[in-house]
Amino acid sequence: MWLLILLYALLAIVLLIVGLITYARWNFGTLEKQGFTVVKPDHFLLGSAALTFEKPGGLLDIELMKKYGPVFGLYEGREPQIFICDADLIKKITVKDSDHFDSKRALDFGDPVFNELLDFQPLEKWRIMRSMFMPTVNSSLRLRNSNPAMNAAIADYISDIKDKIAKSGKNKVEKYALNENIYATVTEIIARSQFSISIGKSDFSNRIVQIIKTLMTPPGAEDSSLAIYTYAFPFVKKFLPNTMINPEPLKEFVSIIKQLMNERRKQGRQMEENKNFVDFCIEWYDNLDDPEWKKNNITESTIWNFGLIAFMAGQDQISLILPVMMLYVSENPELEKKLHDEIDKVFSKTNGKIEHETLFDFPLVTSCIYEASRLYPFFFRNERVCTKDWEDKERGIQIKKGQVVQISIWGTSRNPEYFEDPEEFKAERFLAKNKDKINPYAYTSFGSGPRNCIGKKYAMEMMLLLVVQLMREFRFVRRSDTELKFIPAGPFFGMHEPIYFDVVSRNEKNEE
Ligand code: HEM
Numbered sequence: 001m002w003l004l005i006l007l008y009a010l011l012a013i014v015l016l017i018v019g020l021i022t023y024a025r026w027n028f029g030t031l032e033k034q035g036f037t038v039v040k041p042d043h044f045l046l047g048s049a050a051l052t053f054e055k056p057g058g059l060l061d062i063e064l065m066k067k068y069g070p071v072f073g074l075y076e077g078r079e080p081q082i083f084i085c086d087a088d089l090i091k092k093i094t095v096k097d098s099d100h101f102d103s104k105r106a107l108d109f110g111d112p113v114f115n116e117l118l119d120f121q122p123l124e125k126w127r128i129m130r131s132m133f134m135p136t137v138n139s140s141l142r143l144r145n146s147n148p149a150m151n152a153a154i155a156d157y158i159s160d161i162k163d164k165i166a167k168s169g170k171n172k173v174e175k176y177a178l179n180e181n182i183y184a185t186v187t188e189i190i191a192r193s194q195f196s197i198s199i200g201k202s203d204f205s206n207r208i209v210q211i212i213k214t215l216m217t218p219p220g221a222e223d224s225s226l227a228i229y230t231y232a233f234p235f236v237k238k239f240l241p242n243t244m245i246n247p248e249p250l251k252e253f254v255s256i257i258k259q260l261m262n263e264r265r266k267q268g269r270q271m272e273e274n275k276n277f278v279d280f281c282i283e284w285y286d287n288l289d290d291p292e293w294k295k296n297n298i299t300e301s302t303i304w305n306f307g308l309i310a311f312m313a314g315q316d317q318i319s320l321i322l323p324v325m326m327l328y329v330s331e332n333p334e335l336e337k338k339l340h341d342e343i344d345k346v347f348s349k350t351n352g353k354i355e356h357e358t359l360f361d362f363p364l365v366t367s368c369i370y371e372a373s374r375l376y377p378f379f380f381r382n383e384r385v386c387t388k389d390w391e392d393k394e395r396g397i398q399i400k401k402g403q404v405v406q407i408s409i410w411g412t413s414r415n416p417e418y419f420e421d422p423e424e425f426k427a428e429r430f431l432a433k434n435k436d437k438i439n440p441y442a443y444t445s446f447g448s449g450p451r452n453c454i455g456k457k458y459a460m461e462m463m464l465l466l467v468v469q470l471m472r473e474f475r476f477v478r479r480s481d482t483e484l485k486f487i488p489a490g491p492f493f494g495m496h497e498p499i500y501f502d503v504v505s506r507n508e509k510n511e512e
Pocket of ligand 1 (some may be wrong): 019118119120130133137309310313314317318373377378379382383397444445446447448449450451452453454455456459
């Protein structure tokens with residue numbers, strides 16, 4: 001009798017194991033049948049999922065592109081994914097046939113406010129949300145109105161560096177973590193230009209800066225060894241700590257937005273032409289009864305999430321792109337001189353007043369920013385989900401409804417077919433006289449098509465102002481420990497170690 005029970009128990013265990021293995025491997029083999037070259041899985045259950053935890057995703061994509069070509073497939077656990085580093089295909093998928101690829105994966109961040117992230121909403125809700133958010137950052141009027149607040153925040157940042165130089169006794173700030181300081185300064189620029197508040201000194205340890213930083217650093221992310229198995233068995237996620245976001249600082253952040261809205265209501269709203277993000281939040285809040293919004297589940301949480309997007313607008317990207325630009329400029333005195341000349345010429349023409357329109361007068365600075373963002377664009381991939389079966393007869397490939405397409409930003413930007421000497425920093429590629437040679441779908445750092453980045457203009461405004469004001473005053477000098485070292489952190493973006501420079505005053509150098 002006992003033997004029989006034992007036998008049944010053993011049989012059940014064997015069946016369970018076989019069932020789990022079959023479940024995890026269910027989709028293996030599908031991509032090959034659809035015409036794709038597939039990355040050889042390095043794990044019998046996880047496919048290639050572990051790769052992005054071993055190596056930063058962007059660098060991995062470049063490696064895979066070199067090995068498998070510009071279009072390949074891989075199995076991220078049980079999910080087949082198609083990787084694209086081919087500009088013509090990117091155009092087809094994100095623009096021409098975008099109605100076949102009009103979604104991203106509905107990611108569950110384990111938090112009702114975070115789950116409202118625009119990128120991951122169903123189509124109709126995404127459309128409404130995109131048109132709600134767009135005017136807050138994308139109009140020339142908003143950019144023009146934001147300019148004084150942005151300049152004021154940067155002026156304070158510059159005087160803070162000057163103080164540090166003065167106090168150093170060495171005419172320089174040594175081992176200055178440029179990325180961390182830019183992160184904090186961008187937060188202050190956003191606070192002033194979008195919310196009309198100051199978070200105080202642009203210091204990385206500032207409470208608001210830390211809230212934003214820790215949001216993306218959930219306690220569960222430390223240990224990825226178990227999380228990795230959720231790629232093979234997604235249902236296990238429910239039993240694991242949140243590895244996507246940190247909900248505690250989010251609550252604090254929501255209460256700040258509510259407080260700002262209450263204060264604005266008491267003070268009275270800004271006139272239409274001067275309104276900023278807080279006014280937009282109030283307008284949205286007062287419109288929550290709109291039947292279309294109700295039907296599409298636009299709620300308070302949507303507004304708090306918008307507040308979050310507006311406050312977390314580009315810190316991580318800008319604090320990588322600008323230090324990367326300085327890395328290349330600091331090793332190229334000729335380029336540095338040309339940039340200084342361009343900046344000085346404009347400053348002398350405008351008496352140092354850099355308005356929104358003045359920013360069009362810095363073609364070389366602009367090209368350097370684009371080139372830095374081409375090489376190190378922070379996000380690894382622009383994702384699309386196929387919503388209707390699709391076929392490219394010319395290439396002999398098929399993409400099935402429900403499958404995930406990853407447009408590899410890093411891979412495409414380093415594809416030698418589109419960029420000569422792709423690993424080299426050549427800002428002149430983006431100058432007006434050469435720009436026609438660039439395939440617009442090969443530079444995907446801000447995405448493409450109807451789901452492209454809403455904040456590109458706002459981000460460019462912040463980056464240009466920061467670079468011209470900083471380079472007008474200082475030089476960023478490489479040190480023996482200056483390096484760009486990425487930390488593997490999952491499949492979405494490129495975390496890295498601090499990027500150190502010595503900061504010296506330009507006047508100091510000129511007087512030498
Ligand atoms: C240098 C800074 C930035 C970079 C490199 C960047 C990059 C990107 C990329 C690659 C995407 C995905 C595009 C696609 O899938 O085709 C995106 C989407 C988005 N970005 Fe940015 N971004 C930056 C700054 C900003 C800022 C400042 C804001 C807001 C104020 C912003 C708001 C958004 C939003 C809301 C989306 C989702 C759009 C949608 O799904 O419809 N971004 N961004």
